[in-house]
Amino acid sequence: MTGLGGRTKIRLDELTKRFPGQAQPAVQGLSMEIPEGEIVIFVGPSGCGKTTTMKMINRLIEPTSGRIFLDDEDVTRADPDQLRRRIGYVIQQIGLFPHQTIAQNIATVPKLLGWDRRRIADRVDELIGLVGMDPAEYRDRFPKQLSGGQRQRIGVARAMSADPDVMLMDEPFGAIDPITRDRLQNEFLRLQAEIKKTIVFVTHDIDEAIKMGDRIAILREGSQIAQFDTPERILVDPADEFVADFIGRGASLKRLSLSRVRDIALGDWPTVTAGTDLAQARRLLTESDKGSLLLLDAQGVPRGWITGDHLRAATGPIAAGDGLPPAIVRPGATLSDTLNEMLTARYSTAVVLDDDGRYSGVVEIDTINEAIRGMQTAERERLRGQALVDSPFDEADPVEPAR
Amino acid sequence: MNFVDYLGNRWDNLLELGVEHALVTALAVAIATVIGVGLGLLTYDRPRLRQLVIATCSVFLTIPSLALFGLFISWLGLGTTPVVTALVMYSLLPIVANTIVGLRGVDPAVVESAQGMGMSRVQRLFRIELPLAWPVILTGMRVSTLLALGIVAIGAYILGPGLGNDIFAGLSRISSPNALNLVLGGTLGVIVLAILFDLLFVLLNRLTTSRGVR
Numbered sequence: 001m002t003g004l005g006g007r008t009k010i011r012l013d014e015l016t017k018r019f020p021g022q023a024q025p026a027v028q029g030l031s032m033e034i035p036e037g038e039i040v041i042f043v044g045p046s047g048c049g050k051t052t053t054m055k056m057i058n059r060l061i062e063p064t065s066g067r068i069f070l071d072d073e074d075v076t077r078a079d080p081d082q083l084r085r086r087i088g089y090v091i092q093q094i095g096l097f098p099h100q101t102i103a104q105n106i107a108t109v110p111k112l113l114g115w116d117r118r119r120i121a122d123r124v125d126e127l128i129g130l131v132g133m134d135p136a137e138y139r140d141r142f143p144k145q146l147s148g149g150q151r152q153r154i155g156v157a158r159a160m161s162a163d164p165d166v167m168l169m170d171e172p173f174g175a176i177d178p179i180t181r182d183r184l185q186n187e188f189l190r191l192q193a194e195i196k197k198t199i200v201f202v203t204h205d206i207d208e209a210i211k212m213g214d215r216i217a218i219l220r221e222g223s224q225i226a227q228f229d230t231p232e233r234i235l236v237d238p239a240d241e242f243v244a245d246f247i248g249r250g251a252s253l254k255r256l257s258l259s260r261v262r263d264i265a266l267g268d269w270p271t272v273t274a275g276t277d278l279a280q281a282r283r284l285l286t287e288s289d290k291g292s293l294l295l296l297d298a299q300g301v302p303r304g305w306i307t308g309d310h311l312r313a314a315t316g317p318i319a320a321g322d323g324l325p326p327a328i329v330r331p332g333a334t335l336s337d338t339l340n341e342m343l344t345a346r347y348s349t350a351v352v353l354d355d356d357g358r359y360s361g362v363v364e365i366d367t368i369n370e371a372i373r374g375m376q377t378a379e380r381e382r383l384r385g386q387a388l389v390d391s392p393f394d395e396a397d398p399v400e401p402a403r
Numbered sequence: 404m405n406f407v408d409y410l411g412n413r414w415d416n417l418l419e420l421g422v423e424h425a426l427v428t429a430l431a432v433a434i435a436t437v438i439g440v441g442l443g444l445l446t447y448d449r450p451r452l453r454q455l456v457i458a459t460c461s462v463f464l465t466i467p468s469l470a471l472f473g474l475f476i477s478w479l480g481l482g483t484t485p486v487v488t489a490l491v492m493y494s495l496l497p498i499v500a501n502t503i504v505g506l507r508g509v510d511p512a513v514v515e516s517a518q519g520m521g522m523s524r525v526q527r528l529f530r531i532e533l534p535l536a537w538p539v540i541l542t543g544m545r546v547s548t549l550l551a552l553g554i555v556a557i558g559a560y561i562l563g564p565g566l567g568n569d570i571f572a573g574l575s576r577i578s579s580p581n582a583l584n585l586v587l588g589g590t591l592g593v594i595v596l597a598i599l600f601d602l603l604f605v606l607l608n609r610l611t612t613s614r615g616v617r
């Protein structure tokens with residue numbers, strides 16, 4: 001299989017790894033093509049050989065047999081150190097060099113490649129900025145002076161330092177709390193949209209796989225591919241029992257992570273700007289069929305919900321700080337993120353920003369409900385289709401109970 | 404003569420012996436560091452060799468120093484050479500052991516990420532592993548230095564240099580009026596040297612280990 005029109009970046013050909021004294025090979029006869037510019041996720045139960053497979057790509061583990069191609073070049077026998085300088089590498093434990101500053105850490109590969117000072121310094125600052133940190137503040141710090149999340153970011157920056165077009169990431173967001181992980185995942189996706197690297201990403205968390213992957217390889221014992229497909233196809237059409245089990249319950253809820261706010265039709269909401277006088281605001285509210293108005297500031301950034309109660313109690317024009325803080329999402333947020341925001345803020349409506357941070361519309365909980373219902377219908381149809389295939393002679397609908 | 408008067412009279416002699424004492428110690432520890440760190444580097448990731456080296460160095464340390472000096476007389480004669488040789492042997496264990504412990508204590512994830520970025524074996528060793536193990540190695544050198552300072556004093560028995568000469572001189576004519584002063588002066592000198600070396604190591608540690616690992 002090749003990418004969606006893209007070409008193959010990494011090709012694994014009958015890769016096998018048998019560790020000394022092991023009865024079953026850790027990886028057995030794995031063949032796979034990884035398309036350029038995509039995030040391919042290896043996911044599977046612990047010990048199934050994900051890490052081993054990944055480390056064979058940069059030859060941290062030498063395959064027992066089989067071949068690895070990078071850009072159609074057989075790198076199975078290439079100089080491993082040269083090869084590794086072309087491939088970014090991030091591990092779960094991050095492995096920043098504790099005795100070196102952040103700048104020195106990031107400069108590792110450029111130094112090995114013999115870049116000049118000026119170029120290295122510029123690149124270091126660029127990268128620290130790219131991962132959302134302030135170069136002036138952080139470049140001379142040591143790893144121990146960073147938080148876990150910041151270290152993780154620097155680990156990613158370091159892997160990108162020489163602008164490799166392939167990155168290997170082994171559970172890069174594994175060791176951090178769920179909230180920070182979520183943020184790092186989102187930032188990384190935004191970054192990837194710009195840099196379009198070919199990324200092999202190992203995780204054992206199917207939710208992370210669905211969120212991050214352009215393509216997911218679900219692996220079983222011995223790195224056998226159970227299914228290698230897009231997240232959508234895997235969720236909608238799991239290849240077998242193992243895959244279905246691995247995806248687990250609540251597959252339709254998981255599908256909420258597949259749809260993004262930008263993909264659905266946004267609703268409208270009546271808005272007021274700060275400075276609007278009370279009478280006009282009250283009129284706006286009665287004219288609309290909603291229970292509140294959305295307060296925007298002069299730049300169009302949503303500031304708060306103005307309710308009828310507020311308008312009744314107020315004595316002067318609407319001020320910038322008025323109202324209750326809204327749940328806010330960006331167009332890149334998934335429906336699952338959106339639902340989360342709503343539940344956290346206890347509103348049934350989330351305000352959507354455009355790319356410049358201005359108000360662009362709202363998502364209501366009903367919209368999300370509908371999305372879930374649509375997915376459930378699709379799933380039922382899939383089950384029904386399968387049942388029909390299983391018993392092709394049955395004329396009647398065998399699954400749908402009489403209503 | 405009381406001890407203070409004694410010091411007033413003899414301080415130039417004490418200073419001379421003290422400088423000798425310090426130089427011999429420093430020389431021996433320097434040699435032991437080169438050999439010890441080298442042995443540590445060669446063996447830290449080879450369990451068999453590692454055990455062999457540690458066991459051998461431990462045996463050195465258990466030989467009583469007087470006996471070792473005696474054994475050296477026929478081979479190396481008297482004076483500085485046999486003393487330095489013996490000191491090197493005694494100083495090895497703390498340095499080798501700490502080098503091995505230090506190198507083995509480096510976080511495997513750090514080494515793996517260095518390797519994963521394409522650092523060669525030698526680059527990894529000198530840019531990552533040794534700098535990270537360095538504080539531990541330095542501690543080994545410090546222990547060796549203190550150990551050596553005491554043993555140098557015994558080296559005067561085979562006409563080695565240093566403050567031991569005063570101590571042995573005092574001990575050999577214990578009934579003479581100055582005997583106690585001689586012993587006391589020499590011993591005090593060793594203690595002062597120990598304190599000075601300790602300060603030196605504190606300074607060295609500040610200057611040579613990264614703020615990131617302190």
Ligand SMILES: Nc1ncnc2c1ncn2[C@@H]1O[C@H](COP(=O)(O)OP(=O)(O)OP(=O)(O)O)[C@@H](O)[C@H]1O
Nearest residue numbers: 019020022026045046047048049050051052053204
């Ligand atoms: N250096 C090694 N020597 C011997 N066996 C090994 C070695 N590394 C891994 N294995 C074995 O190979 C198999 C696959 O290991 P691998 O680390 O690739 O699993 P994984 O899929 O990454 O698991 P996890 O999700 O727990 O990280 C396991 O059975 C493991 O015990």
Ligand SMILES: [Mg+2]
Nearest residue numbers: 050051052170
């Ligand atoms: Mg693993």
